[in-house]
Amino acid sequence: MKKVLILLGVPGSGKGTQARILAEELGYVQISTGDLLRALDADPQGDPEDKKKLEDMRNGGLVSDDLIYKLAFAAIEKNLAQKKVVMLDGAIRTVEQAKAYQDFLLQRVSADEIVAVKFRISDEISYNRLAKRKVCGSCGDILPYSTENEKKTICEKCGGPLQVREDDNEATIRERIKKQGNAMLAPLVEFYEQKGILVSVNGEEKIDVVDREVKDKLGL
Ligand code: AMP
Numbered sequence: 001m002k003k004v005l006i007l008l009g010v011p012g013s014g015k016g017t018q019a020r021i022l023a024e025e026l027g028y029v030q031i032s033t034g035d036l037l038r039a040l041d042a043d044p045q046g047d048p049e050d051k052k053k054l055e056d057m058r059n060g061g062l063v064s065d066d067l068i069y070k071l072a073f074a075a076i077e078k079n080l081a082q083k084k085v086v087m088l089d090g091a092i093r094t095v096e097q098a099k100a101y102q103d104f105l106l107q108r109v110s111a112d113e114i115v116a117v118k119f120r121i122s123d124e125i126s127y128n129r130l131a132k133r134k135v136c137g138s139c140g141d142i143l144p145y146s147t148e149n150e151k152k153t154i155c156e157k158c159g160g161p162l163q164v165r166e167d168d169n170e171a172t173i174r175e176r177i178k179k180q181g182n183a184m185l186a187p188l189v190e191f192y193e194q195k196g197i198l199v200s201v202n203g204e205e206k207i208d209v210v211d212r213e214v215k216d217k218l219g220l
Contacts, residue, residue, distance in 0.1 A: 060175025
């Protein structure tokens with residue numbers, strides 16, 4: 001039984017959507033550093049020193065490692081202590097981070113309880129998905145682009161307002177793909193491949209098809 005799922009994929013690869021499905025169906029806990037950073041941004045009581053570090057996020061770059069570890073490690077610690085399976089969604093983006101997380105995780109779970117899942121999509125599809133998706137301002141649900149979804153303004157799950165994410169504008173998306181696209185992901189994928197804990201799914205398929213492949217590869 002796996003205790004930690006490391007979800008790997010370029011922005012818009014669907015890892016957040018799949019994490020939400022596993023959370024709803026199986027009670028796994030999604031730890032999204034992007035969501036934690038946005039929550040910090042919106043929190044008037046957030047540490048001002050930490051908030052300064054969010055500037056990189058607005059530029060499409062990566063936020064400093066110390067802030068990522070501070071937010072993510074606390075969330076992982078808490079949920080593993082409660083015997084929850086955790087899914088790390090976008091929480092690991094460089095080999096340096098991968099090593100730091102691996103050291104942290106191996107003090108809490110064994111190596112065969114960790115699996116990395118790669119969602120394969122091209123940079124071009126990544127761009128199209130990011131440019132056209134909407135996100136709920138209240139519950140964070142992601143509404144993928146479709147002609148039907150384009151007209152919606154209210155979240156069907158919680159009634160919150162559907163919005164375009166601040167960093168889902170053309171210039172920032174281009175930067176994110178340059179800094180966080182497939183070329184940048186490759187060394188990270190290799191890191192987990194060499195450890196023999198990588199599985200890979202076709203992220204270009206429809207949501208339910210990807211869901212099935214994820215579950216098959218994880219033996220769920
Ligand atoms: P996401 O919601 O996963 O697309 O993340 C939004 C933004 O948060 C990214 O574009 C980065 O600026 C920042 N971010 C999220 N996770 C990390 C991470 N593990 N390391 C560095 N920056 C991150």
